[in-house]
Amino acid sequence: MHLFATHFGTYEVGCDANGKPRLLPFRHDPDPSEIGLGYLDLADHPERIRAPMVRRSWLENGPLAGTGVGRGREGFVAVGWDEVTGLIADELRRVRSTHGNQAIFGGSYGWASAGRFHHAQSQLKRLLNLAGGFTSSVNSYSYGAAGVLLPHILGSEYKDACDTSPSWSDILENCELLVGFGGFRLTNAQVEAGGTGSHRAVEWLRRCQERGVRIVVFSPAASDAPLGPNVRHVPIRPNTDAAVMLGMCHRLLTEGLFDCEFLKRCTTGFGEFESYLVGEGDGIAKDAAWASAISGVPAETIIEIAEDLHDHRSLINVAWSLQRARFGEQPFWAAITLASMAGHVGRKGCGFAFGLTAVNAVGQPVRRLKGPAFEQGRNPVSHFIPVARTTELLENPGGRIDYDGQALELPDIRLVWWAGGNPFHHHQDLNRLAEAFRRPETVIVTENMWTATAKMADIVLPSAFPFERDDVAASSRDNWLVYSRRVMEPPEGVLTDHEAYCLIADRLGCREAFDENRCVDDWLAHIYEGYRERYPELPDFQSFRLRGFAALDEGEEAPAPADHFRRFAKDPESAPLKTPSGRIEIASGTIGKFGYPDIGLHPAWREPEEWLGAPLASKHRFHLLSPQPAHRLHGQLEYGPASQSAKLRGYERFTLSAVDAKGLAVEDGDLCELYNDRGRTIAAVTIDADLMPGVAVLPTGGWFRPDSDGIDHGGNPNTLTPITAASRLSQATAPNSCLVSIRAWRGPAPEQQHED
Ligand SMILES: Nc1nc2c(c(=O)[nH]1)N[C@H]1C(S)=C(S)[C@@H](COP(=O)(O)OP(=O)(O)OC[C@H]3O[C@@H](n4cnc5c(=O)[nH]c(N)nc54)[C@H](O)[C@@H]3O)O[C@H]1N2
Numbered sequence: 001m002h003l004f005a006t007h008f009g010t011y012e013v014g015c016d017a018n019g020k021p022r023l024l025p026f027r028h029d030p031d032p033s034e035i036g037l038g039y040l041d042l043a044d045h046p047e048r049i050r051a052p053m054v055r056r057s058w059l060e061n062g063p064l065a066g067t068g069v070g071r072g073r074e075g076f077v078a079v080g081w082d083e084v085t086g087l088i089a090d091e092l093r094r095v096r097s098t099h100g101n102q103a104i105f106g107g108s109y110g111w112a113s114a115g116r117f118h119h120a121q122s123q124l125k126r127l128l129n130l131a132g133g134f135t136s137s138v139n140s141y142s143y144g145a146a147g148v149l150l151p152h153i154l155g156s157e158y159k160d161a162c163d164t165s166p167s168w169s170d171i172l173e174n175c176e177l178l179v180g181f182g183g184f185r186l187t188n189a190q191v192e193a194g195g196t197g198s199h200r201a202v203e204w205l206r207r208c209q210e211r212g213v214r215i216v217v218f219s220p221a222a223s224d225a226p227l228g229p230n231v232r233h234v235p236i237r238p239n240t241d242a243a244v245m246l247g248m249c250h251r252l253l254t255e256g257l258f259d260c261e262f263l264k265r266c267t268t269g270f271g272e273f274e275s276y277l278v279g280e281g282d283g284i285a286k287d288a289a290w291a292s293a294i295s296g297v298p299a300e301t302i303i304e305i306a307e308d309l310h311d312h313r314s315l316i317n318v319a320w321s322l323q324r325a326r327f328g329e330q331p332f333w334a335a336i337t338l339a340s341m342a343g344h345v346g347r348k349g350c351g352f353a354f355g356l357t358a359v360n361a362v363g364q365p366v367r368r369l370k371g372p373a374f375e376q377g378r379n380p381v382s383h384f385i386p387v388a389r390t391t392e393l394l395e396n397p398g399g400r401i402d403y404d405g406q407a408l409e410l411p412d413i414r415l416v417w418w419a420g421g422n423p424f425h426h427h428q429d430l431n432r433l434a435e436a437f438r439r440p441e442t443v444i445v446t447e448n449m450w451t452a453t454a455k456m457a458d459i460v461l462p463s464a465f466p467f468e469r470d471d472v473a474a475s476s477r478d479n480w481l482v483y484s485r486r487v488m489e490p491p492e493g494v495l496t497d498h499e500a501y502c503l504i505a506d507r508l509g510c511r512e513a514f515d516e517n518r519c520v521d522d523w524l525a526h527i528y529e530g531y532r533e534r535y536p537e538l539p540d541f542q543s544f545r546l547r548g549f550a551a552l553d554e555g556e557e558a559p560a561p562a563d564h565f566r567r568f569a570k571d572p573e574s575a576p577l578k579t580p581s582g583r584i585e586i587a588s589g590t591i592g593k594f595g596y597p598d599i600g601l602h603p604a605w606r607e608p609e610e611w612l613g614a615p616l617a618s619k620h621r622f623h624l625l626s627p628q629p630a631h632r633l634h635g636q637l638e639y640g641p642a643s644q645s646a647k648l649r650g651y652e653r654f655t656l657s658a659v660d661a662k663g664l665a666v667e668d669g670d671l672c673e674l675y676n677d678r679g680r681t682i683a684a685v686t687i688d689a690d691l692m693p694g695v696a697v698l699p700t701g702g703w704f705r706p707d708s709d710g711i712d713h714g715g716n717p718n719t720l721t722p723i724t725a726a727s728r729l730s731q732a733t734a735p736n737s738c739l740v741s742i743r744a745w746r747g748p749a750p751e752q753q754h755e756d
Pocket residue numbers: 109110111112113118119120141142143324419420421422423425426427446447448449451463464466497626627628633634635636700717718721735736
């Protein structure tokens with residue numbers, strides 16, 4: 001079968017009436033995603049990059065003439081591959097010999113595309129490692145705060161991962177009450193990093209409902225609650241979930257409705273937490289009335305659901321979005337504490353989970369394929385940043401930042417190379433990022449389209465689309481392997497990242513080390529054989545290639561991450577957690593000792609600088625949330641038909657409550673300006689009768705398109721979000737703590753401005 005693998009699923013390749021290739025849903029996928037169906041349309045899109053490009057004044061004057069200010073403001077000149085690979089090799093040599101390899105920032109965070117071989121970051125990092133190394137980045141935007149917190153609380157294997165979930169089958173069989181903070185944004189489950197052959201998360205949630213599992217959703221948006229009976233939506237002010245969880249803990253404590261035996265046997269630090277809860281230090285009891293005043297959730301509701309959590313076999317799920325906020329560690333830590341008190345941790349299908357439906361694979365009862373990747377090699381440079389500190393890195397050479405008990409030195413970056421990511425989509429406070437990006441001497445970007453990041457480069461390498469190359473795709477959380485076969489040739493002048501880096505490796509004298517004399521077919525067979533060594537039941541490479549896919553058996557018995565907690569809860573002596581105490585750390589002596597002002601010994605409510613209760617809310621009175629886009633993957637496929645048809649007159653849509661729309665005198669479909677001291681962006685309003693007043697929701701992924709006044713017409717929420725970290729512990733991204741003002745936009749559309 002001719003298949004094409006993406007992060008949003010697998011597609012079959014067919015033909016239209018004119019014999020042109022087109023993508024069709026994969027016949028084995030019960031719930032295929034619309035996102036990829038129009039992917040091939042991008043092949044000849046006008047925004048496609050078709051040749052290596054160099055920014056004019058960089059080409060004319062070189063990297064040292066201080067021309068960085070022209071980045072993003074100046075035109076490019078097309079050059080040949082011979083010239084561009086020479087320019088890059090010379091520039092790498094210059095920076096290396098003058099400043100050392102730590103002056104190269106190659107962190108290159110981003111999702112790129114599915115496929116184990118043409119993995120953009122791995123290709124670039126392998127090349128840079130052979131060239132002497134680079135300053136790197138650690139952790140993710142997805143769960144950067146949890147990824148640093150959880151190793152301290154649950155054990156070191158949760159480093160940069162936060163999948164602790166029981167399997168859906170165990171939830172269905174055993175759980176009576178599923179409480180979701182942040183709810184279940186079902187369009188997110190279209191996606192799985194690395195791809196999937198079978199979207200099943202939405203079906204599992206529905207099956208749980210049919211089986212009678214009651215669902216409670218705490219969210220500012222009713223749309224985060226699945227439809228159907230037995231579902232209760234509780235509106236909550238953004239960023240206040242930790243307070244509600246503490247209010248619940250308080251209720252369980254004072255009513256004696258908590259599992260004392262479990263807390264003693266399996267946790268440490270409950271005593272310290274208890275004194276905080278009852279207000280021994282600050283005189284404030286964190287009771288339901290206190291939590292209600294912060295969160296807007298009625299105290300009776302907090303009490304009722306707390307008791308329900310104790311009285312029934314319950315699972316608390318927290319959406320990853322909650323930790324993409326200021327003090328984002330707290331709701332995760334508080335949820336673990338609440339579940340421990342309620343007494344269901346270690347019971348099948350119960351306890352706590354993070355990210356059910358955030359992507360497809362969390363909770364899937366399937367055997368997970370742990371296979372090899374394209375090896376990146378060893379990086380001789382030890383400098384790194386937590387991934388969301390890019391702006392500080394570029395702004396503050398020689399500075400220091402705190403991170404997880406360390407003081408990291410920020411090297412002086414002269415060259416930035418980004419491949420497979422789009423910081424002008426993903427990073428916060430884009431106007432400030434743009435200024436920071438004008439500081440280094442050289443910026444190189446490998447991309448397939450003219451993203452805002454590509455426009456900020458000096459040298460742009462045009463990259464083939466994933467449907468223009470063969471690859472083996474698999475996700476480490478899923479059981480599918482897909483042979484993703486080329487649908488068409490790339491345009492002349494466009495290479496795959498691997499081909500481009502082979503040319504550069506030639507120039508640098510490390511070609512053999514880079515490609516090991518293997519052609520792409522050899523690499524694919526090599527990677528696949530790595531899987532077969534671990535899973536001998538997989539077919540041989542030729543049969544796999546012919547059939548197009550292989551899936552490890554789907555079985556209810558596949559081990560889930562939560563099984564580990566079941567063994568632990570049964571006998572913490574023989575199956576301890578990898579924490580200092582071997583127990584769940586309700587108070588963490590390690591974190592306490594770091595002495596950070598923004599995270600302490602145990603979970604607590606901390607007031608963000610930007611939330612509806614902050615003094616700033618009298619100036620900017622809307623809390624902006626920026627969830628994942630339903631019709632594309634981040635900024636990818638922005639020009640695909642699914643994304644384009646979801647827009648209104650070419651503008652992104654954001655949602656607002658009916659009350660707020662009335663107050664602002666705007667009607668459904670009106671263009672509005674969302675603004676604060678960091679920036680201004682335009683989007684079309686959609687009225688959501690069930691959204692909490694005071695909240696605005698603008699999904700990510702609209703392409704940052706500032707006009708000459710600096711007003712973004714792409715509807716990118718990161719025009720507005722702050723770079724403030726969740727805390728000094730994680731230094732994680734926190735875009736969901738953002739206050740904005742909104743007004744009707746009566747300005748000219750950008751096309752009209754061009755005509756002036
Ligand atoms: N406000 C706000 N911001 C957020 C978030 C949020 O919730 N709110 N979420 C954050 C999260 S969780 C994430 S994961 C990030 C995602 O941010 P990114 O991962 O940076 O977003 P993508 O648009 O997926 O960027 C991947 C880029 O790689 C390019 N690409 C694809 N294939 C290839 C290839 O083979 N080679 C090369 N060279 N390039 C390729 C694509 O064209 C695309 O531009 O965004 C973060 N930003």
